[in-house]
Amino acid sequence: MSQVSLSIDGKEVAASEDMTILDAARRAGIPIPTVCHHEKLEPFGGCRLCTVEAEAGGRTSLVAACTHPVQQGLVVKTKSNQLDRIRKMLTEELLAHAPESDVLQQLAREYRADKDRFPREASFCILCGLCVRYCDEIKKKNAIGFVDRGPHREISFIPEIAAKECWTCKECFPLCPTSALQAAYVLMRSFTL
């Protein structure tokens, strides 16, 4: 795989061309916040917390570091006032769904997010898709999936598959950034609805 050279926060970073900005930054020890990313899973680009500024050919764009590929000469900024504002607002939106999440509270401290900015919709699920993707990509069981669309989108265990697989597995539960207990609750609920 060919190598490229890019700049991240003023540091020259070498990366192979199949890497994303997030891969290259993490390998160089430069932190970028994420919620929906997991190194064993395909990039998802759902939470947008990893938004960075990327300049190429004289044009600067806001891109998701977890899905945007590196390229020769790319100039990336992972920190700026604009990025702080974006991450603050995204965190506030997520906190409306899962105000008790440790992961989100940590982000709230970092970006000075107000957990009461948006009306509470305590669905607990922030649609990061980690459980859905883990079960699909790693377990290959598809025992849980997204249902419905738009504001009604949520995750749901598929009872016929979950009854056979989930009670003895529960591998996706600790991935949940809001609460592993919540995953257990959703599993229980799928058998009682």
Ligand code: SF4
């Ligand atoms: S607990 Fe169920 S949904 Fe989660 S990874 Fe295991 S089989 Fe898939």
